[in-house]
Amino acid sequence: MTDELMVQVTAFADAASAGDPGTPVPTCPDWSLRDLARHLGRVHRRVAETISGAGDRLIPHDQVADPEPPVAPDEVATWLLAGGAQVVSAVTSAEPERRVAGFSGPARVSWWARRMLHETVVHRYDAEVTVGIEPWVGVGPDLAADGLAESLSLLDTFGERRAALAGSGETIHVHALDEASCEWLITRGAGGVVVEQRHAKADVAVRGPAAALFAVLTNRCSVDAVPGGLGTVEVLGDGAVLRDWLRVSGL
Structure with a gap:
């Protein structure tokens, strides 16, 4: 490392x-x-x-x-x-x-x-x-997936301390397609955020290459403006749930 x-x-x-x-x-x-x-x-x-x-x-x-x-x-x-x-x-x-x-x-x-x-x-x-340099050239799926996992673990850790992250049960499924077992379910409960590494149905699913997801979920770019070299991100379900999550979850 x-x-x-x-x-x-x-x-x-x-x-x-x-x-x-x-x-x-x-x-x-x-x-x-x-x-x-x-x-x-x-x-x-x-x-x-x-x-x-x-x-x-x-x-x-x-x-x-x-x-x-x-x-x-x-x-x-x-x-x-x-x-x-x-x-x-x-x-x-x-x-x-x-x-x-x-x-x-x-x-x-x-x-x-x-x-x-x-x-x-x-x-x-x-x-x-x-x-004006193309971002993250050479950042492979394994590094990006671990970065995504680490960023989600921080949200899990600090969820109870950040009232804005709480919700009324909204769920977000995150799926990195180029790394095995890189799936998470984010649940915005009344007491804070719970992040679980598993596949599940959710209000909204966001999926794509790990690097593209990492960029989107750390608020480096929007879903529809991912730099071409990182791949594309697909959103399935209630896009408003994802947009609100991105609004409050930036670290």
């Missing part, structure tokens, strides 16, 4: 350093390309320092070492690669099952490794569409 993380950090760094730092990021309203680079670089450093340190508290973003990307665009990539390397070093130096600070309590080091991989993949998409 750490090798794949550096592949994705490199792709992000290439894109984030290829354009005007002031260019608005269409998938992250109110952020410029520099803001996006700053965010991911700080996240990497924050997690690396949390794992490498005592691990009993999540280091605040504004307290990480070297928190600002260089002014010179040609140095931004080096700064981003350094942050990614810090994560890899921290993860590989720690026991995978060791518990350190997480978002809402202790989290395993292996959980953070996966979280950082997919945080980077998603923001790679943001950077690439900002500078």
Whole structure:
């Protein structure tokens, strides 16, 4: 996983350093390309320092070492690669099952490794569409499916804390067609969200290649505007249920 993380950090760094730092990021309203680079670089450093340190508290973003990307665009990539390397070093130096600070309590080091991989993949998409590069070239179905599963697990984890995710029993079936057993049922109950990995009839089904679904369900693109290289997404059933879910579920 750490090798794949550096592949994705490199792709992000290439894109984030290829354009005007002031260019608005269409998938992250109110952020410029520099803001996006700053965010991911700080996240990497924050997690690396949390794992490498005592691990009993999540280091605040504004307290990480070297928190600002260089002014010179040609140095931004080096700064981003350094942050990614810090994560890899921290993860590989720690026991995978060791518990350190997480978002809402202790989290395993292996959980953070996966979280950082997919945080980077998603923001790679943001950077690439900002500078006009075809997004996610080389992101295979296995990586995209795992990213989709990880993003859904976060919703399951935080569902009870996010009132907007609750509902009155609406159901969404997600099916990645190019990866075996990649099917989920999302149920918006009164007490929050429940995500189950199984096939089931639902109010609405959304299916397609894993990468296309990953882009749609992380609100990187709409169902009818998936970049051509990722494939197409099909919606069956009550499209309003899916639209409302996408409205409230962005991470």
